[in-house]
Amino acid sequence: MSFRTDAADSIRKELLAACGEVEGSVAFPASTEEAAAVMRVAAEHELAVVPRGGGSRLSWGTPATRCDLVADLTRMSSVVEHSSGDLVARLQAGARMGDVAAVLAAAGQEIALDVPGGATVGGVVASGLAGPRRLRYGTPRDLLIGITIVRADGTVAKSGGKVVKNVAGYDLGKLFAGSAGTLGLITEATFRLHPLPAARAFVSAEYGPMPGGSGGVVPPGENGAVSVACDAVAAAANSPLVSSAVELVRSAPGGPILVGVLLEGSAEGVQARSMRMANLLGKAEVAVDPPDWWPGAPRAVDGETLIRASFWVSALGQVLDAVETTAGRFGVSPVIEGSAGAGVLYLRVGGEAGAHAVAGFVAGLRGAVAGERNAGQRGAVTVLAAPAPVREELGGRGGMDGAVPGLALMRAVKDQFDPGHRMAPGRFPC
Amino acid sequence: MTARASTLAESLAGAMREICGPADVLTDPLERRTYECDGLTSHRTVPALVVLPEAAAEVAAVVRVCASAGVPFVARGSGTGLSGGAVPHAEGVLIVMSRMRRVLEIDPVSRRAVVEPGVTNLSVTQAAAPHGLFYAPDPSSQVVCSVGGNVAENSGGAHCLKHGFTVNHVLGLEIVTPAGELTWLGDGTGVGSGYDLLGAFTGSEGTLGIVTKIVVKLTPAPEAVHLVLAAYDSLEAGGRAVTDIIAAGIVPAAIEMMDALSIEAAEAAVHCGYPEGASAVLLVELDGPAAEVEAELATVRGICEAAGAREIRAADDPAQRAGIWAGRKSAFAAVGRLSPAYIVQDGVVPRTALGDVLARIAKLSAETGIRVANVFHAGDGNLHPLVLYNDAVPGEAEQAEVVSGAILDACIEYGGSITGEHGVGVDKSRYMPKMFSADDLDTMQLVRCAFDPASLCNPGKIFPTPRLCGEVPGHRRGPHPASASGAEIF
Numbered sequence: 001m002s003f004r005t006d007a008a009d010s011i012r013k014e015l016l017a018a019c020g021e022v023e024g025s026v027a028f029p030a031s032t033e034e035a036a037a038v039m040r041v042a043a044e045h046e047l048a049v050v051p052r053g054g055g056s057r058l059s060w061g062t063p064a065t066r067c068d069l070v071a072d073l074t075r076m077s078s079v080v081e082h083s084s085g086d087l088v089a090r091l092q093a094g095a096r097m098g099d100v101a102a103v104l105a106a107a108g109q110e111i112a113l114d115v116p117g118g119a120t121v122g123g124v125v126a127s128g129l130a131g132p133r134r135l136r137y138g139t140p141r142d143l144l145i146g147i148t149i150v151r152a153d154g155t156v157a158k159s160g161g162k163v164v165k166n167v168a169g170y171d172l173g174k175l176f177a178g179s180a181g182t183l184g185l186i187t188e189a190t191f192r193l194h195p196l197p198a199a200r201a202f203v204s205a206e207y208g209p210m211p212g213g214s215g216g217v218v219p220p221g222e223n224g225a226v227s228v229a230c231d232a233v234a235a236a237a238n239s240p241l242v243s244s245a246v247e248l249v250r251s252a253p254g255g256p257i258l259v260g261v262l263l264e265g266s267a268e269g270v271q272a273r274s275m276r277m278a279n280l281l282g283k284a285e286v287a288v289d290p291p292d293w294w295p296g297a298p299r300a301v302d303g304e305t306l307i308r309a310s311f312w313v314s315a316l317g318q319v320l321d322a323v324e325t326t327a328g329r330f331g332v333s334p335v336i337e338g339s340a341g342a343g344v345l346y347l348r349v350g351g352e353a354g355a356h357a358v359a360g361f362v363a364g365l366r367g368a369v370a371g372e373r374n375a376g377q378r379g380a381v382t383v384l385a386a387p388a389p390v391r392e393e394l395g396g397r398g399g400m401d402g403a404v405p406g407l408a409l410m411r412a413v414k415d416q417f418d419p420g421h422r423m424a425p426g427r428f429p430c
Numbered sequence: 431m432t433a434r435a436s437t438l439a440e441s442l443a444g445a446m447r448e449i450c451g452p453a454d455v456l457t458d459p460l461e462r463r464t465y466e467c468d469g470l471t472s473h474r475t476v477p478a479l480v481v482l483p484e485a486a487a488e489v490a491a492v493v494r495v496c497a498s499a500g501v502p503f504v505a506r507g508s509g510t511g512l513s514g515g516a517v518p519h520a521e522g523v524l525i526v527m528s529r530m531r532r533v534l535e536i537d538p539v540s541r542r543a544v545v546e547p548g549v550t551n552l553s554v555t556q557a558a559a560p561h562g563l564f565y566a567p568d569p570s571s572q573v574v575c576s577v578g579g580n581v582a583e584n585s586g587g588a589h590c591l592k593h594g595f596t597v598n599h600v601l602g603l604e605i606v607t608p609a610g611e612l613t614w615l616g617d618g619t620g621v622g623s624g625y626d627l628l629g630a631f632t633g634s635e636g637t638l639g640i641v642t643k644i645v646v647k648l649t650p651a652p653e654a655v656h657l658v659l660a661a662y663d664s665l666e667a668g669g670r671a672v673t674d675i676i677a678a679g680i681v682p683a684a685i686e687m688m689d690a691l692s693i694e695a696a697e698a699a700v701h702c703g704y705p706e707g708a709s710a711v712l713l714v715e716l717d718g719p720a721a722e723v724e725a726e727l728a729t730v731r732g733i734c735e736a737a738g739a740r741e742i743r744a745a746d747d748p749a750q751r752a753g754i755w756a757g758r759k760s761a762f763a764a765v766g767r768l769s770p771a772y773i774v775q776d777g778v779v780p781r782t783a784l785g786d787v788l789a790r791i792a793k794l795s796a797e798t799g800i801r802v803a804n805v806f807h808a809g810d811g812n813l814h815p816l817v818l819y820n821d822a823v824p825g826e827a828e829q830a831e832v833v834s835g836a837i838l839d840a841c842i843e844y845g846g847s848i849t850g851e852h853g854v855g856v857d858k859s860r861y862m863p864k865m866f867s868a869d870d871l872d873t874m875q876l877v878r879c880a881f882d883p884a885s886l887c888n889p890g891k892i893f894p895t896p897r898l899c900g901e902v903p904g905h906r907r908g909p910h911p912a913s914a915s916g917a918e919i920f
Contacts (some may be wrong), residue, residue, distance in 0.1 A: 012872075086780040105649070142597075142598050155869050159873075159874060164846040165811070166850060167584050167586075167850065171689060172873065172877075174597070174630045175625055175629070176628060177626055238563075240651060240652060240653040242719055268725050269722035272719075310619035310621035311619060312542055312637070342620075346786060382623050402623075404624050405614035405615065405616065407612065408626060410624045
């Protein structure tokens with residue numbers, strides 16, 4: 001991957017002048033100013049730009065149809081400001097979440113997102129990544145209080161600030177959170193922080209197929225485990241004991257269901273709460289450390305298809321039944337895990353399943369869970385990552401995202417921010 | 431010019447009557463005048479036409495009529511806003527949403543409710559309460575303010591320190607776009623695909639469209655709630671207690687502070703029985719599981735004592751708590767007893783800068799002779815200075831404006847914001863360029879251009895200078911230099 005033409009040579013010279021470090025078709029700006037200069041060069045030459053942080057989720061979604069230049073933000077890795085008294089941290093986009101966490105932990109604080117340490121601030125914001133504690137703390141958009149971005153034409157803009165309470169102007173942070181690099185470069189983000197809890201406890205329970213069975217498959221709808229597990233999830237999520245996370249894992253349709261609850265707080269408080277939570281869940285175990293099956297943020301292994309189902313918690317049982325029925329129909333065996341208490345499950349289908357079967361499973365599940373989107377607004381089935389053959393099969397079956405409410409407005413926003421469609425072109429939604 | 435445009439809006443009355451019914455279209459000047467302002471009474475404009483739709487389809491039809499005629503329109507909820515966000519357009523249609531006030535659904539298992547925009551904030555909590563749930567955002571006006579208005583303003587409230595703002599509790603919005611189309615933003619699960627237009631829309635002060643249905647998140651009602659009142663001889667001492675509470679890793683549901691002048695006013699108004707002669711009263715509310723609240727309560731009491739409290743009271747039953755809160759909640763209105771007129775300011779500073787900024791306010795007050803009563807959300811640095819003046823004294827109103835503006839300047843200087851919860855509206859658009867660069871404001875307005883290129887939806891709010899949506903700076907069209915030379919460079 002390198003520039004090969006006379007035009008490309010001059011482009012590289014300009015990029016080098018803009019940011020000092022260019023390798024092949026990758027520019028490494030070291031500041032917002034350099035990032036803006038890079039973007040101006042890209043605009044001048046109409047280059048398609050793909051922003052990159054840790055690079056671990058570049059393969060998510062639909063790949064960009066064109067990429068002339070990668071804007072790699074990893075040189076912008078500093079904690080610009082950590083005001084512990086204000087519970088606020090201003091971070092450069094290329095800072096690794098693990099490094100940031102270490103700095104914040106020294107003051108007994110954290111960004112309450114359960115994301116991998118190697119992920120970058122910008123990558124987390126751009127992908128909207130969040131793990132189990134989304135139930136209590138939300139996702140990056142909920143913790144982001146200020147953002148600096150560079151538009152496709154090189155214009156630098158910011159919104160929000162470094163105070164948590166602030167309603168001055170439109171919130172560009174919300175727009176850029178989850179925008180997957182398609183609206184511009186994120187160069188800085190300011191987060192509200194939370195105190196690290198003094199203590200935590202994991203309360204977990206397993207709900208198997210009805211007693212007496214030896215793990216045999218129970219027909220959907222007659223599987224007592226589903227309804228008992230669903231009741232446990234709802235009870236934990238609705239409890240005034242305040243659950244930070246209510247997770248569910250089922251490694252195969254029809255198999256036993258694991259439910260785990262995270263409680264955070266003071267040592268005395270957590271102890272008392274975890275006993276009560278254990279009673280709520282039935283035969284449950286209490287531990288200081290997460291059970292070995294505790295999920296993190298969603299991840300996709302190469303060749304796997306990563307599907308997200310979101311729904312109202314009252315529909316959890318229907319979703320689990322629909323997964324089981326649909327998986328059986330298409331002969332796939334998805335691993336189910338996620339934040340059931342927050343109405344989000346991630347399904348991973350292994351690479352051994354045929355693309356046609358996987359796409360059929362997605363479309364079938366979408367029909368069962370999402371229904372008529374604009375009428376009900378109660379659920380969605382989204383493919384977050386999939387190998388090329390699955391993406392192709394999905395083409396005629398609702399695509400990766402299915403029907404998305406507000407799509408026309410999203411396209412209008414994209415046209416305004418990136419009129420030349422040069423930012424990760426072709427990646428969803430525009 | 432004005433007369434002609436006015437006539438244009440008025441000429442739509444017939445079409446509006448067909449949509450909403452004759453009784454729900456107001457043309458009479460006296461009736462229209464009742465809608466001339468919102469909670470910010472210093473800005474008044476009589477709308478050319480008032481309509482009161484009763485369904486989303488009616489709102490959409492009303493907006494379509496406005497859009498095709500090129501007539502501006504403004505949505506209004508309960509009209510409690512404090513920045514003039516619902517001030518009507520003289521040549522436009524005012525769309526009053528208060529007839530759409532049904533709680534459509536409560537799903538206690540999912541902790542979700544679906545409501546119409548005219549529903550009052552408090553009635554969502556009332557509908558949820560039998561299920562052990564509540565709607566967390568609680569602006570002081572929650573008895574009357576509408577959820578649709580809360581969405582427009584991204585309303586907070588005393589408890590947003592812990593529980594978040596409206597934007598953290600809204601999961602789906604049915605809106606009428608400025609072109610008059612009904613669409614959903616967000617899928618109602620809080621896990622949307624594509625751009626977070628729901629988040630961008632919330633807090634856009636009615637400039638991106640009109641909300642017709644709202645899916646909100648409900649929160650389990652706390653098991654225990656304790657309110658601690660601590661009285662101090664100085665704001666500094668109270669401020670020390672706040673700093674130490676935060677440093678102890680406690681996030682109270684609310685931390686409020688009042689200075690001597692506002693305590694005096696509240697005492698006179700509601701006889702709240704705050705400790706006599708205190709220079710500062712600190713209120714700290716703790717909520718959550720009983721075991722946690724007990725532990726936090728002990729810590730907070732200790733911290734308040736160590737900071738030199740002359741008196742500490744604690745209340746856990748709802749009546750006692752309401753009695754203590756009454757003083758704080760009455761403060762704005764109570765100040766009316768101290769002064770014939772006053773400005774309610776709404777600025778934010780980083781919490782650690784509170785002491786410096788309060789000292790600056792005291793100095794401004796001393797220099798100008800304009801009294802300032804301070805009531806503030808100490809936990810998040812949101813100041814509500816009440817700038818007192820006598821409008822019968824020539825020049826005093828102007829001087830109060832100067833003091834009020836200087837307070838905002840101080841907020842900006844310390845890295846804060848010109849508004850924490852009241853919004854920009856018409857009141858503060860002139861301060862926006864002090865907080866944001868021209869490029870920042872231009873970029874924000876790209877969103878406006880995407881939603882409302884004709885700039886008909888609540889025009890003249892937030893931004894001091896409207897952007898012309900047709901111009902797209904910096905964009906070029908022409909052959910791609912590399913592709914023109916036939917090269918594939920990546």
